Amino acid sequence: MLARIERHLNQPVDILPLAVFRIAFGAVMFASTLRFIVNGWIDALYIQPQFHFSYLGLEWVKPLDAQGMTAVFLALLVASLFIMLGFAYRAAIAVFFILFTYVELIDQATYLNHYYFVSLVSFLLNFTPAHRYLSLDARLRPILKLRYVPFWRIFALQLQLAIVYFFAGFAKLNEDWLLQGRPLAIWLKANTSFPLIGPLFDHDWMAVLLSWSAAAYDLTIVLWLAWRRARPFAYATVIAFHLLTALLFPIGVFPYVMIASTLIFFSGGELHGALKQIGIRLPSLPRHSFRPPIQISRPAKLVLILFFALQLTLPLRHYFYPGDANWTMEGYRFAWRVMLNEKAGFATFYLVDKTAGKTQIVYGDQFLTPQQLRHMTYQPDMILQFARFLAAQHPYAGRHDLAVFAEVHVAHNGKPSKLLIDPERNLLEVSRELFSVNWILRY
Amino acid sequence: MRASRRHVILVMIILGALAPLSLFAVSHIANAQDSFDRRAMLGSIVNNVLQPGQEAFTKASRNLGAAAEHFAQSPDEDSLAALRKAWRAAANAWQAIALFNMDLRLTSIHNQVYKPPANYEFIDKILSGDEIISEAFVDGIGSTSKGLDALEYLIFDPAKTRGDIVDLFDDERRRQFTLALAQNIERKAGEIHDYWSPDGRKYVDRFVKADQAGGVLQGTINMLANKIFNTLQTDLEMWLGEPSGIALDGEPHSELVESPFARHSHSHLAHRLIGLQNVFNGGDDEDQLGFDDYLIFLGAEFDDRPLSQVINERFAAAIDSIDAIELPLAVAISETPEDIAALYENIRQLQILLRADMKSHLSILITLSDRDGDQ
Structure with missing residues (x-):
């Protein structure tokens, strides 16, 4: 069985889908990075904040100064351009992966699922010879040209997409999503001026219908894309679905990332045919490029097995925490839990100087950016970090006996606000550990 | 001919998959509400x-x-x-x-x-x-x-x-x-x-x-809601928290009141709160069309009561607690700190309902950045 799978994964397939994927991915990343710079988000997200919410175990990841962060984003811009052009590809994709992942690890408040997806895809692209066709590298060094690659190089990207869609759909199988149509109902009602179908968004049944459709889409789209006969229709659905989400919700480049990425499901023959129909003739390949593809090395195989084992288990880790992950946010990230929550919170911190017998109320807006404050008010781990930061800011930090309590009210998916964490718990006595969550209250 | 037959079969499969969903949705039409203007x-x-x-x-x-x-x-x-x-x-x-x-x-x-x-x-x-x-x-x-x-x-x-x-x-x-x-x-x-x-x-x-609610940062409803939140937050932190010491060192600082010369701070506060409540209700009468009606339309509840009603009660409680302060604010922070604490708490409770419950129902954006519902 394993031998059959291995044989299947090693069978030679046309390199064209990989090359098209590289070009599309590079183009979307170039546009995305440019948009990030033009919107002034380097300053807003990485320079202005006086405090950053770190990931557990990665507290050492810090932003550079203004010049350094600007240099990082310019390097990302150049790297994504080079990826698109297939120029110095090996270096470009390595630089892109390292810098992009570094930027995303600086502050939890900037976490987005599609940024995580980009990190993973750029990691996988380090294992693929996507520059050996339709690239400047191949043009400048024809010896690089390759006609076939083993199927696993394409399958790795397909599998990654399948994981994203499946877990995104699986996470939607909950009461809020399926029975109440929430949070879609909330978001749709804010979009009733949308052309043509906007007036329907005021009706709850529309939210339920779209919620079910979105869950069905996420759970099955990869199957439709994998089925050759259904593929053109499935891809049309991908475009329609993601464009609709782009028009309705402020989700940035996510829809375009997915539209570009799902091209990887098309075969070389299909892409050749499609390009021919629109008048694009691809350059012919020299004879030497038809050599048998290089098989996967043992270390690479091991890395990929570990990578996908992690990808298959991370989205399930929330089952090890008590309570609903949508409320506690424990095990929520890196799990493709997309579009599940509409949350708003209000946090009051009580900074108690036990030595002086004084209490000060703090709200956080004098230390955090609006974006950080918004995320912090419904994410316990960030509340804990901020409590420690507050204590460190106290004029008598280290000399007086301090305590920090937080009264945090959170409203979730249209349900009445409730306390998120135990307001009687001194947050300075709570250790920041992976499974220390008994101070988080259940809804 | 064979190809088109396959296409027909494929379309039928897709429609067949969608049919239960459509039926499920149509069953909800009976409960459809009217649109909110x-x-x-x-x-x-x-x-x-x-x-x-x-x-x-x-x-x-x-x-x-x-x-x-x-x-x-x-x-x-x-x-x-x-x-x-x-x-x-x-x-x-x-x-x-x-x-x-x-x-x-x-x-x-x-x-x-x-x-x-x-x-x-x-x-x-x-x-x-x-x-x-x-x-x-x-x-x-x-x-x-x-x-x-x-x-x-x-x-x-x-x-x-x-x-x-x-x-x-x-x-x-x-x-x-x-x-x-x-x-x-x-x-x-x-x-x-x-x-x-x-x-x-x-x-x-x-x-x-510009009536877009939460979807567009510049939408009027979004902006107005944020103005309400920010005004109350400034009152909590700057005009009550700091002079009373609640948001500082616990000691009164009369020089930090909003109107230190005219001793008009609590009138400022009262008129501002009444102004905010009027915006919330769309006028000085709850029958006029405002955020309260929008929340009712959205079915927003708190403790099994309409959220708008609870918010109006909190507005009233906050305004009442201003009226209960008989001394100028600069004096009251020292002479009757319990009155100031009650006022502060009433505004904070109001802010909780607005910034958590109302904001969540209206899907209010506070920053212009991407999000994907992973919040």
């Missing part, structure tokens, strides 16, 4: 809150200008009392509409009307300087040296008698500056009116038409 709600806020508020402020600023002119011509205790009364009326009228600083231009004008605390040092420099003081001169100086708060600095001082204040106005430059400040406030009231007016810059059209 957000533009009508914004229109109600304009007609019942903004326009009457602007008219009141325009009239009050005109009275203020007239009182300042009279005082400048014949400064005595009576004319000072009349000027102070006009100032209080203008300040109250202003607080009710202060949150309508919807864009950069309006923010700039609003700052010129009221941006406390005033820069007292710079005002003293002007008084002791040699520039020709006129309304045009005042129009050109920075917003922290003019407006209602600058005028307050000139005509009020709790440590001085009225007679002492009048004596200060033997100085002609002080009289000129006071008059110019009042005239400039009158001019700004006119500019604000013109900016909104259908006969002027027509901002009212943009206000009502």
